[in-house]
Amino acid sequence: MGNKILAFVGMVVAVLIQTAGQVVSKIAMNGGINTYILILYSYALSSLLLLPFITFLLYRSEAPPLNFPSICRFFLLSLFGSAGTVLAYVGLDLSSPTLAAALLNLIPAFTFVLALIFRMEVVHFKEYSSQAKVLGTIVSISGAFVVILYKGPPIFKNHSSVSPYKQFLSLAQSNWVLGGFYLATESLFASLWYIYQASVMKSYPSVMVVVFFQILFSTILSAIFALIVVKDQSEWVLRLDMGLVCIIYEAVADMVIRVSLCAWCVQKAGPLFCSMFKPVGIVFTVIMGALFLGDDFHLGSLGGSIIIVLGFYAVMWGKAKEERKVEASFEDSESSSCHTAPLLQNKT
Template sequence: MGVGGKEMKTVEKVQQVGAMVVAATFLGGNIVLSKVAANDGMPVSIMVAYRWIFATAFLGPIAIVVEWNKRPKMTWGVLLQSFLSALLGGSLFSNMFFKGVVLTSATFATAIYNLIPAMTFVVAVLLRMENMKLHKASGKAKVMGTIVCISGAMLLTFYRGQEVQIWSSKIDLFHLAHPHAQSAHAEGSSGSFALGATLTMISCFCYAVWIVLLARVSKNYPCHYSSTALMSFNGAIQSVVFALCVTRDEAEWKLGWNIRLFVVLFMGILGSGVVVILMTWCANKSGPLFVSIFNPLILVIVALASSLLLSETLHLGSVLGGFVIIIGLYVVLWGKSRDLKDVSSAVPQQVLPKTHSDIVQ
């Protein structure tokens, strides 16, 4: 490869890193802003419904234009798989996860979010879709990384420790927008924290199941934008039905020129639509593992932003637990990278298919 080719390769890699930093920032913004909207009194169910509505409105036209002549025939099987994908990775995950953010803290929920790769490995083993391969270094790494992740989650949940001060002064976004109002959500009791932690854990387990099942969806319908837009559409329908069942006040659905409109537009267009495009592009260029290694960056962004903008108290247990989870995450990802290298070396003449099954949206 000539000098020009190397320079182009370097520029492309820098672009991919930049794209993933932007994607991580938007995903972190989803988590921080969801708590801002909840503090404003917006029900989580309605927030999630609007998120998927705006995500569908953004991704639908893009999917139609980009994959106009590429989409295979739609079947009832694909529709059913899309519905289940939307349930596990869309409406169910979003409602439980963001409710967990409200009841615990943005930093805590994001740290648990990093358990998803380890949970995915456990689900794949339980469903016999992956062998533990304890005789190989990759199998031992994935098992050890999963144990480390679980240990970090336990440390994060059961140990708080002393407060960690990052900023000399803080900004509360809610009180900035409503200087004379009182936040609708104060720091939760131990009971609400336990409920929030449970919801967050279950939501990430649902997401792990979704990632495992998504491999089949990607095989039957290998059009990333169209399948994601279809999933968003199903997720919007499911979320609206759920929101109507749990929230009967019609006034809660009204959006004015306020923080609620900004939050749902951000979550739907930037935090869902643009993120999917950036992650899909990076996964197609460098593979899903490249995308996964940026997950811990979301935790760093959320920890800094929530302590500065939400006046959340950061504890030593959160820092230590998050750090341990990140170590476990990278050990699991190292094991997965060794597996991919083994497969590619065993089938040197084949072009391995790239799916977005490991992308965390």
């Protein structure tokens, strides 16, 4: 139970970090920094920050020994992660943080379907726990789209002057259809990452080593991609602007802290539990939009947030009930074996 509470807190923090990063990244990209350079420098800085810690960890032999199959698993995991990162940034550049946060809500549905395919989750439609998981997933995703599609009258009206960030964000033209396609595809890769992360953590249960090699391989892959795509040499030069702030934030908060939190939470609570926190991101987006971008808070935002929370707790209730059932059956089997063991010994 203690691990589940820590996983709950960890995933809330991880989603908050990711949502804030979307706003910061959008401002930086509208400021002129190249998307692929932003990704590369963020990954590279993350690798450098983790290198001393991982070297010490491996030197002290506090992690399992590395072998070729483990390295291959790390590389495949980084392939899913880096592909999703590129798609997320490109989609964000073409659209907005609000659309990006909304389409993150496809991740629980994708993860639930993939978990069923790989037999990591079981659905018995006659049981209330399974019905709660299925309906809760649908409800929470629906609530997220209520926030986007239904605005409604303002509940809290921001009377302050228009934020300079809001003016800055409105300068760039958005291609919502293409951006939405990229973001939806990124949700699929994120779901694959959650599913495969659970498998990797079972074979190599050292969170920080897995995270380091994932980021290291992602740095190499993004460097190759950037060298092919980015032709203008001036775009490789860093300046003292919002782009540099974004790189530091993404490297420290998003790629080191958030990825480590997600990997640890997947290890402790499973991929479906962690993916179900994505709908909460739209709540954070609405709040940060009102606080930092000068957006008003509308009835649709309040109603959609309530629906998200209801769906979220329905899934958590279903998962908790299934776990209690498994624990009860395990205790019954142990007690029955304790009762039968003396009888077998007496007969011998």
